[in-house]
Amino acid sequence: MTAFTLGLGSFLLLLVLLVLRIPIGVAMLAVGGGGYMVMNGETAFLNYMKTTPYYLFSNYSFSVIPLFLLMGQFATRAGLSEALFRAAYAFLGHRRGGLAIAGIGGCAGFGAICGSSTATASTMGQVVLPEMRRYGYSGALSTGTLAAGGTLGILIPPSVILVIYAILTEQNVASMFLAAFIPALLAVVGFMLAVSVYVRLFPAEGPSVAPMPWRERWRVLLSIWPALLIFVAVIGGIYGGVFTPTEAAAVGAAATGLLALLKGGLANGGWRGVLLGTAQTTAMIFLILLGAEVYSAFLALTRMPMEAASWITAAELSPYLVIIVILLFYLLLGCVMDSLSMILLTIPILFPIVSGLDFGLGPEETAIWFGVLAVIVVELGLITPPVGLNVFVINAMARDVPMLETFRGVLPFLIAEVLRVGLLVAFPGIVLFALRFA
Numbered sequence: 001m002t003a004f005t006l007g008l009g010s011f012l013l014l015l016v017l018l019v020l021r022i023p024i025g026v027a028m029l030a031v032g033g034g035g036y037m038v039m040n041g042e043t044a045f046l047n048y049m050k051t052t053p054y055y056l057f058s059n060y061s062f063s064v065i066p067l068f069l070l071m072g073q074f075a076t077r078a079g080l081s082e083a084l085f086r087a088a089y090a091f092l093g094h095r096r097g098g099l100a101i102a103g104i105g106g107c108a109g110f111g112a113i114c115g116s117s118t119a120t121a122s123t124m125g126q127v128v129l130p131e132m133r134r135y136g137y138s139g140a141l142s143t144g145t146l147a148a149g150g151t152l153g154i155l156i157p158p159s160v161i162l163v164i165y166a167i168l169t170e171q172n173v174a175s176m177f178l179a180a181f182i183p184a185l186l187a188v189v190g191f192m193l194a195v196s197v198y199v200r201l202f203p204a205e206g207p208s209v210a211p212m213p214w215r216e217r218w219r220v221l222l223s224i225w226p227a228l229l230i231f232v233a234v235i236g237g238i239y240g241g242v243f244t245p246t247e248a249a250a251v252g253a254a255a256t257g258l259l260a261l262l263k264g265g266l267a268n269g270g271w272r273g274v275l276l277g278t279a280q281t282t283a284m285i286f287l288i289l290l291g292a293e294v295y296s297a298f299l300a301l302t303r304m305p306m307e308a309a310s311w312i313t314a315a316e317l318s319p320y321l322v323i324i325v326i327l328l329f330y331l332l333l334g335c336v337m338d339s340l341s342m343i344l345l346t347i348p349i350l351f352p353i354v355s356g357l358d359f360g361l362g363p364e365e366t367a368i369w370f371g372v373l374a375v376i377v378v379e380l381g382l383i384t385p386p387v388g389l390n391v392f393v394i395n396a397m398a399r400d401v402p403m404l405e406t407f408r409g410v411l412p413f414l415i416a417e418v419l420r421v422g423l424l425v426a427f428p429g430i431v432l433f434a435l436r437f438a
Contacts, residue, residue, distance in 0.1 A: 006039070007298075013031055023287075025284070035295075064246045071252045073277050074260045079263055080110060093209050097208075098208060100195045104188060104192055105188070106127070112231050117150050117153040117390060118389060118393060121151075124146055129397055141195075145413075151380070154375060157178075168347050179371075179372050182431065183431060187420060194416040260274075326354070373431075385407050
């Protein structure tokens, strides 16, 4: 068996383990470690493992991950999710489908502070879902809107997955955040338009509600100033050169922690819940990071990524055809795997291939453009049948809504996402536009 065949076979074995519900970090660690020992022997693998975990986790850049996760935990305890939804509802709720549009706006605002799609979906679901059902919104529109809106948390900075992609591909985290802004805004606008079109086709599924008095609207709007201030401090501090991304995450975590404390969100064991939730998620991510590192080292020994990149370059295939095939592969993989696992598993294989293609862009521009595209399609996998993690999270909160109804509800948003991906593939300058002003 050649080294290339061994590398390809390991990928198929890894998929089999995932289908068997083996945790992705354990599966990558087992397959990567086993392959490494086949290639270089047990002693070499033990020597590798003696130092790799330390050097991996002592990387200062990774400290941004638990800090952003802690910030998201504090934001939930501070009640920012409810405040952001109320503000969006105050100005949009009286329109047909307005509560759904307000839910999208609330998800976007909370995602900008939280940085996690699943956390955004579950937190906003607790706030928005009861309101939508109370006002007679259909189960399909209610659950579909929140499942799709939750995916905004994966792209709107600060995003944990963008941070991890930047570290894996040795890109600047601030540049990745900046490049994600316009695609994120397109997602928000696209989702709102999807709701508007949907309720015009099916008016009974998204009725309008009584408008809120203007005095009440301004009062609600003033209540979200802490969230806006934290977002401006974190993101503005990064681009103003005041903070590094890690320092900005620490400032954001401290600010949201103080806000949660003042609002009483840390009473009655709240501190313990915040720290435990952050620790559990951080441990899960770091285990996956270790598994990905070992698996990547094994793939490097097989030279499979480099040989695949050379083969595609020699075949003189259209670069855009290759990128479309890769994005379709991500879409299929998203049906059986969560977003973080997809990025960690595939980037060591696919990034060398993309880097070797000529899109008329510089190496850094290609890396950033591909990173944003990959994260968007990974995000799409969160609402794609048959798995769609966000769909399951929201559907579990609305047990009276059949799963098929929820998937029907996300269909308009899937269409909007496919159109957005097509636009960004055809015009890379949309992703890279903001970088010209950095």
